[in-house]
Amino acid sequence: MDPLAPDMFDPACPSSIMPIRIGDKWSAMIIQCLEQGPRRFSEIRIPLRHATPKVLTQTLRALERDGMITRTVYAEVPPRVEYELTPLGRTLLALIAACRHWAEENMPTLLAARDAYENTITDPS
Amino acid sequence: MDPLAPDMFDPACPSSIMPIRIGDKWSAMIIQCLEQGPRRFSEIRIPLRHATPKVLTQTLRALERDGMITRTVYAEVPPRVEYELTPLGRTLLALIAACRHWAEENMPTLLAARDAYENTITDPS
DNA sequence: CAGGATCCTACGCGATACTG
DNA sequence: CAGTATCGCGTAGGATCCTG
Numbered sequence: 372m373d374p375l376a377p378d379m380f381d382p383a384c385p386s387s388i389m390p391i392r393i394g395d396k397w398s399a400m401i402i403q404c405l406e407q408g409p410r411r412f413s414e415i416r417i418p419l420r421h422a423t424p425k426v427l428t429q430t431l432r433a434l435e436r437d438g439m440i441t442r443t444v445y446a447e448v449p450p451r452v453e454y455e456l457t458p459l460g461r462t463l464l465a466l467i468a469a470c471r472h473w474a475e476e477n478m479p480t481l482l483a484a485r486d487a488y489e490n491t492i493t494d495p496s
Numbered sequence: 497m498d499p500l501a502p503d504m505f506d507p508a509c510p511s512s513i514m515p516i517r518i519g520d521k522w523s524a525m526i527i528q529c530l531e532q533g534p535r536r537f538s539e540i541r542i543p544l545r546h547a548t549p550k551v552l553t554q555t556l557r558a559l560e561r562d563g564m565i566t567r568t569v570y571a572e573v574p575p576r577v578e579y580e581l582t583p584l585g586r587t588l589l590a591l592i593a594a595c596r597h598w599a600e601e602n603m604p605t606l607l608a609a610r611d612a613y614e615n616t617i618t619d620p621s
Numbered sequence: 622c623a624g625g626a627t628c629c630t631a632c633g634c635g636a637t638a639c640t641g
Numbered sequence: 642c643a644g645t646a647t648c649g650c651g652t653a654g655g656a657t658c659c660t661g
Binding site for chain 3: 536538541549553575576577
Binding site: 395396422423425429450 | 633634635636641
């Protein structure tokens with residue numbers, strides 16, 4: 372399984388612009404990190420380095436609570452914890468893909484509309 | 497065109513449980529209200545009576561800003577304003593339908609997982 | 622009828638520091 | 642390594658009242 376790319380999620384294309392959200396801010400990204408198999412906390416931190424460990428843990432716990440992922444602790448030193456998608460969590464992958472597809476197709480139109488709207492406000496000829 | 501049903505959105509199934517959000521809290525509901533054709537402000541208020549007019553206006557303006565709906569003011573007394581989906585707004589209908597479909601299929605599993613999780617916390621045998 | 626103006630609060634999220 | 646503990650802020654969104 373390939374390591375996660377540090378630039379897996381482009382900060383220049385923040386999810387704040389996307390009008391669609393799965394769970395909270397980082398949930399969809401975490402789920403995509405786990406698509407290819409179980410990952411350790413430190414692995415997930417790499418592409419999600421803009422999230423503090425507190426928030427990451429928070430999000431992971433919420434996902435676990437809702438049955439989207441499993442959390443497995445290995446009694447080793449140093450400790451190792453692995454997160455893995457459940458079948459339920461995997462059902463979200465298709466939905467996320469659909470959202471991404473929508474974004475690719477329609478975000479340019481949305482942004483153009485937003486620009487046009489700003490102009491009618493600031494530049495009412 | 498049929499009038500909008502007052503119980504179109506069940507308050508007992510608040511969107512807060514749904515892990516998927518389109519835009520802000522009321523956006524997806526408004527878009528669904530407009531599916532069959534243009535609607536007046538007071539029409540939309542009926543199924544969305546739990547939102548204050550301020551919040552409704554806010555949301556409608558945001559949707560207009562992003563090119564999802566158009567806002568048409570008729571110079572009449574009393575004033576009449578109609579909101580209508582743009583082609584861009586209509587593209588969201590399919591996405592919303594996909595989300596609803598996901599919810600119908602998977603929300604029971606999610607809620608069961610949530611219950612089970614709570615029990616392991618409050619009742620650790 | 623279709624809103625605008627004000628005020629206010631909960632909570633999502635981040636920054637920083639510390640630990641079994 | 643995989644978290645926890647505190648602190649704090651911005652903002653979405655609600656309550657209430659008012660108006661062209």
